[in-house]
Amino acid sequence: MINVSKPNLPDLEKYVKYLKGIWDRNWLTNNGPLVNELELRLKEYLEVPHLLFLGNGTIALQIAIKALELKGEVITTPFSYVATTSSLVWENCKPVFVDIDMQSFNIDPAKIESAITENTTGILATHVFGNPCDIDAIEEIARKHKLKVIYDAAHCFGTKYKGKSVFNYGDISTTSFHATKLFHSVEGGAVFTSSSELLKKMSYLRNFGHNGPEDFEGAGINGKNSEFHAAMGLANLDIVDDILASRKEQSLQYNQILSGLNVKTVNIESGSDFNYAYYPVLFDNEEALLKAIQVLNGHNIMPRRYFYPSLNTLKYLERQDVPISEDISKRVLCLPLYYGLSKEEIDFISRLLLRAQNN
């Protein structure tokens, strides 16, 4: 079986070495030495001023929303994983969907201003599939209307915008280190900010509001992550350059063979270094997509409909009209892409797609 993604497992001996250290210290969680080491190494690797390692990418979004005190309406994208929207709902904000750009699948900045009302407090945009949003345009709108910006950068490990890690942008950027992501710590996530004030606020929020053993700054939550997860992150960080390089090679191979297929891929934002985190293809219509899935499934190949359905159709929300997102989400399919997926497998998957189209 070939799935859309396969979690990378690092060298077992290396992981066991970290485990031995955990056994020696008997320090399992609560800001332990491996968590600190991972935060330091990520800071260096990504060249970001501050980050906090958290339990997962969803708690990262919630802590970001809380730290920026967003309330009322928050402008967001309907084309993302459900956690982007559900975190807003969970934090009592109303998601206001702005339609996406047909070429990049990211929120369309040209449509943001008309969605701003006196109740709007922020913008939560996703850099979909690791491809940065039009950050300059979004920042300009945010500055003009005094809105806070959060980027859900869950797909963006390794992506750069204008020579810097894309995690540097927005008031806060969040990411996920879930097992299915390009870089992972089994479960995990992070928040990034250049403001030391926000960093401090989020570090209280991460740890129940603790400011010392008996003092509490305010209501917090448990957003911490453990030494075991940090160890997995550290072991994976050693090979992340290889993972990034192989993703690029694999994507270029798909490009080459699929050039004969009647599909489009994503327009990568100019001025960015893309991380090739996913391989999405856009079919002409849903029928062609369903046929492709059927043929692949017949050979035990499991692509995924990321992202389907469009989040404006969630049944717990009032329906809002975003036709491009609804249309794209019906036609887009992510092909298998993971470390270790072989040239032969990519060749086989591509040829099946070509055959499905021509039958």
Ligand SMILES: *Cc1c(COP(=O)(O)O)cnc(C)c1O
């Ligand atoms: C994976 C993902 C999340 C959630 O991250 P978890 O670590 O699984 O909680 C949020 N947003 C996007 C866009 C994602 O892909």
